[in-house]
Amino acid sequence: MKTVKKRTVSIIHELIGNEELMTLSELAEKFEVSQRTIRNDLKLINELLKEMDLGKIRLVGGRIICPSSFGQVLKAVPKDDLYTYKLSQEERIEIAASFLINTVEYITMSVIADNLVVSRSTVINDLSKIKAYIGQGNLKVLSHPNKGLRVEGKESDKRLFLMNIKGNGVEKEQKDIVESIVLKQLNLRTDSWQKIREILYEAVYLDQSRLREDSFEKIVLYLGIMIHRNQQGSYIEIQKRQPNSKYRMAQNILIQIAKEYFISHKEDEVQFLSELLICEKFSGYVSEKNEITRKEMKEQLDSAIYEAEILLKKSRRIVKGYFSQSAEIWEHYDTVELHHFLPASHIQLGVECQDWKEIVENMGRWMYERGYVEKRYVASMIENTEKNGPYIVVLSGFAIPHDGQGKGSIISGMYLVSLRRPIPFGVEKLDPVEFVCCFSAVDLKVHMKAFFSLISMFRNNTFKRKLRECKTSQDAAHLIEEYEFE
Incomplete structure (x- = not known):
């Protein structure tokens, strides 16, 4: 397989990403090289296309016409295979620095060269720049005539340095070879x-x-x-x-x-x-508000708990009508379990919805019609999600629509649904969402205990698999009670 330069890979991405035909002059200007150099890059790309039987790039009136299957040429450029990707000096320095910091003991220049797939003399020529680069992070490269090189410095500085090499987070893992290799070193x-x-x-x-x-x-x-x-x-x-x-x-x-x-x-x-x-x-x-002091927060929390206790006492008769359990479960907070909130009547399987807003609105309406929340609570859930992003998606495939206390909650309650077709909520790493549990909370103690149980269950892949297999709401309610006490 041909050695592929960084510029050549960038040209491939540029051609794939542009809907309109590009010209030689446009690419030459973008990469600050001559049109002749761009022609040589296109020649190399055509050799890759030929090896993969994907057709050929043609030049018509200076415009570059790619074959219909052109995007597949990226398969010929492994993102972290240094045998087929020629690193620039800047890339070598960053990766060598990462190797040095991630090595507990000394490491020789020959080992660094082997990892970079370059000659030892190349590493020797880069060494002064590698040391200077690492020095920017308050770290020092020590040399030992028989052992090799080692980085000395605070552990905190080493970690922050590694973060800066991979400064944009793991999202770009598939887009940049340096980032991919640095992540790979974390094992x-x-x-x-x-x-x-x-x-x-x-x-x-x-x-x-x-x-x-x-x-x-x-x-x-x-x-x-x-x-x-x-x-x-x-x-x-x-x-x-x-x-x-x-x-x-x-x-x-x-x-x-x-x-x-x-x-x-x-x-x-x-x-x-x-x-x-x-x-x-x-x-x-x-944040929606300015930060408040710890004292103010405690006062607000105490007030909320006191008001919630009064409201719960007034609401016992209503709660009894919605839960199959007797009202005595509310006598002591510690006795309220998750399955009290999710009897069969509060679970629906195989729900059809077009998007996240529809499912949140439908679930909120269900809570409103049964007296758990005021009407404004439903609109507030949707508004908060649109304003602050889909923070309600807390685990892979699992969302919890809700709003804060004092936003229209009347009674602590939950409503769980499984979706016939999982829906994206806008969190790429956790989408699509398959299970949604809407809740209202008027008491922190009751709410948090149930929440912990709920999160614990939906982190369990076996539980989620069994929930998918449930045929009825009764089956799902029994499953929740079974896993709650595991």
């Missing part, structure tokens, strides 16, 4: 990124905050780097204990990470992650 399975996202989605939801998408991906990337470093035995240096507003959120994230990846849950790691979560450079939050 995480492809489904690990999905698992990390689910853990972070859950933590963000419980924190009642909303990370911007770019910030979310940066934290996902950091967690992937942290897992890899911990598995190597590299932990964050001792941190000064300064609990902040995101400390509990960081703690919840790392408890789940530790369980999933069998790594230690260290307080220094919690402290550093919490500082990343409040650092504007890494984490941006979407």
